[in-house]
Amino acid sequence: MPTTVRRTAAAVAALTLLAACSPAESGDRTKLTIATFGEFGYAPLIAEYEKLHPDITVQNRVTDFDTHHKGLATQLATGRGAADVVAIEEQYIPQYRKAKDKFTDLASFGARDLEKQWAPWKWAQGTDGDFVLGLGTDMGSLALCYRRDLFQAAGLPTDRDEVAKLIPDWPAYAAAADRFTQKTPGVKFADSAGTVYTAMLNQSPENYFSQRDDSFIADTNPSVRTAFELSGGIAAKGQTAAATTFTQAWNVAIKQGSFATVACPAWMLSQIKEAGGDANKGKWDVTTVPGKSGNQGGSFLTVPKQGTHQKEAYELARWLTAPEQQKKLFLAEGILPSEPSVYEDPQVIAHTDPYFGDAPTGRIFAASADRLRPNYRGLHDADVRPEFGRALGRIEDKTQTVDQAWAQAVQQARALLK
Template identity: 40%
Template sequence: MRDAATRRRSWLAGTGAAVAGALLLTGCGSDSSPAAAADPDAKVTLTVNLYSDFGYKELYAQYQKLHPNVTIKENRADMGAHHQNLHAHLIAGSGTADIEAIEIGQVAGFQGQAGKFVNFLDQGVDKNQWVPSKTAPASSPDGGKLFGLGTDMGGLALCYRSDLFKAAGLPTDRAAVSSLLSSWDSYFATGKQFLAKSPDKKVKWFDAGSNVFSAMVAQAPQGFYDAEGKVVAASNPAVKQTFDTVAGAIKDGESAGIAAFTPAWDTGFRKSQFATVTCPAWMSYEFKANPPADGGTWDMAAIPGGGGNWGGSYLTVPAQGKHIQAAVDLAKWLTAPEQEAWLFKNKGFFPSDQALWTSPDIADLKDPLFNNAPTGKTFSDSAKNLSPQPIGPHGADIGNVFANGLLSVEQGKATGDKAWANSLAEIANISQ
């Protein structure tokens, strides 16, 4: 189960991403003798450093039954501290865990250190297990090394309250909703209709401008970086247009104005304060943990604008580890199709293994949490329709700046133009 501090798996990762001075997790095992590394039957303790709950508890137990000589110890830290620690330990040449997770918004910052990780292409891994948009960020610049194995990804959908739609005279059938909200222009226009016709004037169209912004930017051919790794957040028309569009919707009263991933946001789910949420697969936790107190029902439609991805991670094996082969075996097993399928069906983490997107086991999956919506097909279609987008080492930080800028608009502290200018000033400092 994720708590408020650890459930962020996106480049809008929460303001805690820049926390400095957090305690370092050394992640060292106690069985580091050369004999232990050489003997496959020797007792081995493998350490796994994560930044949130990846849903691995039951899988660890299963793996340890299959490998009685292996004990797995998991450590977690705040997302920002986790990645800062990993950078520091790679530079120092010691201190990493046997397996280290890296979030997709952070992985570009490790490409220059690809040589400090095990190259999975030398370990019998076929990178065609994943789409190029998943493997490229976790590869060396020349493509010769794959240092990260894809875990989940955040295939995007639009979650909506069918009862609130009905009360406002909008269609409730998910196919009709997908058709009505096929573009972001129609999404925001329908939001105005909802506000005008909803009998409960306290209910807003969407939860947070930052969440809508993240989904829209993720669909653009180019976001915060260009193909050469240059920060183009200030000059990319797609980013400015998206920011202005969301800020305009906020001005029109469509946003509930709640900072995402906060206790107030959880309360918003329970008290039915918004009718739609741009939701990646991993966000199903929020819906499970915060059911509407009025008995309302969530459903799921296609995301406006086509495909999209929000979040995702990788497992890496640092080359400084003392149990490299055992760590490689575990990382490959955790990211194998069977385990990724189990994680989606049991934990809601959509698999990045592309073969699963057409597998009946996943593609035909329905979720009673969303009125038996075909979540497997919805997320699979979203992932298939996603175009790769260049990413960079400070993508998460830049996303947070824009999120905070939109929050300032929602809180009445700044106009859209002022929030944009403030955001660019912060980003200039980040990207120096």
């Protein structure tokens, strides 16, 4: 999920208006549309592409995450209104692979010749056998963002290497939360239980569904239960700010310094900067995430079959995901590519971020990316996952215990699958 997701009424209205229009010729120029959720940082790249291809004009349709994916489902069902190029977030990819008849097989345009461009797990996510559904954009390899000043106030180490030694795994993270709370009871250790839970869960090869047959295994998979109990335990102790990413409450908590740590994918750094403003520059730092790796977010560019300019759409998607463009996006926006040739590039590795105390963000995120392993989601991950997030919210607002919240989440997830 690249950079900041901006939820504006104007953008939603624009989607409604544009969805009713099919791609058209503008004079002698071919008009292409690309639909993304949030800002992917494509504006300067699109301008560059139009200069390189004077016969093509490109319009970027930007909406919020939920509107985008719900709108796409409707557009595919009705057979009209989809953009020529459509971004799909990783959690939705499994279900759209099952609807591949609605999409152009990018292998027909030579996409398989590009396979080595991506990390193997990323390429595999966007394919279904020989069928190539989408080309990978970014990924969200994880780090740990923390407030140096709040760690110092709690008597914890502040140097990023020392913090990594203090918190090598999630049990150590929970222990650090206890130490932090003893010294600074007025500040929370984590932004939300959901962020901790998601980071832990995404380090497991399987989550709610079995990779073997896609059966529901959340209640028998020890990785899910362990992640829920540890994150829920932190919440039950009142050590989270109950501030969920992409909400105004989270932005305010960042600005006010209400919590000390957040498991942060590369794209989140721009959100922290925007919410924290100049007053918080230099207070944050970045180190290795507990567990050393994990991924949160990342997308693919697909070409719906209903479009009338499928080859031109593929060429646009191929260009936007090429290593040269992905490098530009990282250096300008901090959007981490899913291509080893880019995140291992010396200029990327050497990249530091002055807002985060000149933390070597290029090196940290590249190291995390190198350790990534496939994380099976399942066809109904997007349906089930929110139930466990809401359960953690009930622990944070003290309406349920960890055991009660867990039992209800499992029950509701099973009911949804029926």
